[in-house]
Amino acid sequence: LETLLAPKDFQGRRLLISAGPTREAIDPVRFITNPSSGKMGYAIARAAAMRGAVVTLVTGPTALTLPADVTCVPVTSAAEMATEVLERLEDADIIIKTAAVADFRPATAASRKVKKETADLNLPLERTQDILKALGERKGGRILVGFAAETHELDRFAAGKREAKNLDMIVGNLIGGADAGFGADTNRATFYFKDGRRETVDLMTKQALAHLLLDRVGRLMR
Ligand code: CTP
Ligand code: CA
Numbered sequence: 001l002e003t004l005l006a007p008k009d010f011q012g013r014r015l016l017i018s019a020g021p022t023r024e025a026i027d028p029v030r031f032i033t034n035p036s037s038g039k040m041g042y043a044i045a046r047a048a049a050m051r052g053a054v055v056t057l058v059t060g061p062t063a064l065t066l067p068a069d070v071t072c073v074p075v076t077s078a079a080e081m082a083t084e085v086l087e088r089l090e091d092a093d094i095i096i097k098t099a100a101v102a103d104f105r106p107a108t109a110a111s112r113k114v115k116k117e118t119a120d121l122n123l124p125l126e127r128t129q130d131i132l133k134a135l136g137e138r139k140g141g142r143i144l145v146g147f148a149a150e151t152h153e154l155d156r157f158a159a160g161k162r163e164a165k166n167l168d169m170i171v172g173n174l175i176g177g178a179d180a181g182f183g184a185d186t187n188r189a190t191f192y193f194k195d196g197r198r199e200t201v202d203l204m205t206k207q208a209l210a211h212l213l214l215d216r217v218g219r220l221m222r
Contacts, residue, residue: 003050009218011052016092017045018085018131020060022078024105026123027114035182036100038062040147043210044096045070051214056092058084060099078102078128085131089138094217096145097132100182104128136166143220145213146170149181154190155198162192168220169193171213179203191216 019041023031042064045057049069056071058081066072073088075081078101089095104125114121132146146167148158151174158172172190175181180188180203187209190200201212 006047006050008052010048010214013048013053013221014091014093015045015048015053015055016058016085016088016095017041017048017055018058018081018097018099018101019045020062021100022060022081022102022128023076024078024102024128025109026106026121027110027112029113032102032105034100034102036060036062037183038064039183039185040187040206040210041096041098042067043206044098044213047207047210047214053094056088058088058099078105078131082129082131082134086134086138089135089142092142094143094145094221095135095139096213096217097135098147099131100149101131102128130165132167133165139166143168143217145217147173149173149175151175155192158190159192159198162194167194169216189213 020038021033021036023033025031038059045055046067049055058073058075060075073084075084105128107124107126135144144167146165148161148170150157154172154174158170162170170192172192173181173187178184179186185205186203187206188203189209190198192198
């Protein structure tokens with residue numbers, strides 16, 4: 001019923017969405033990751049498909065059911081996500097990056113399990129590629145949307161990321177508390193636009209926020 005009632009304002013638009021965390025291997029049985037559940041990205045994928053978009057979802061490991069009517073590309077590491085996302089840039093009109101990409105990975109992953117008897121484990125880490133920044137450099141006329149989860153100074157950091165990554169819009173979430181951010185079913189968001197405008201919306205479900213976000217993207221399309 002929800003699908004029938006949804007406006008078809010994204011008919012024929014090609015949306016590329018990234019969601020979930022990434023995993024950076026330490027050895028075959030250990031990895032570095034973060035608490036991203038993937039719920040926000042999956043909600044956007046579902047909402048966009050309902051509104052007529054052709055949706056591709058590049059997703060890190062999550063416990064969620066893959067949304068129907070969406071092409072899903074499962075990935076594990078930040079490097080894999082970068083490859084799969086950048087490869088699909090050409091075929092997208094709109095790119096929305098909700099993924100919580102790991103910023104650091106072990107400089108080398110051990111091919112065999114590291115035994116705890118050996119010693120304390122010291123891990124040299126190296127930076128992963130900033131996928132969104134790479135997209136911003138190549139976006140052309142495409143609409144590019146990012147997310148920023150911050151524990152403090154949301155306005156400053158989110159607006160700074162929007163600018164630095166050449167985004168049309170960034171969605172800022174102040175995390176902390178059970179009702180917003182990682183793992184929650186609801187979210188609190190502020191939208192930051194290119195023209196310097198910002199808009200804070202009330203606490204709502206991630207599904208409702210997905211539709212609200214798509215309304216804003218729809219306005220950027222015109
Ligand atoms: N992002 C990305 N590739 C990365 C890191 C982040 O594409 N290697 C994207 C995220 O998907 C998100 C946006 O960049 O849409 C902002 O991510 P965030 O972690 O808030 O910002 P960072 O630039 O990584 O800065 P920091 O973590 O230091 O705050
Ligand atoms: Ca980061």
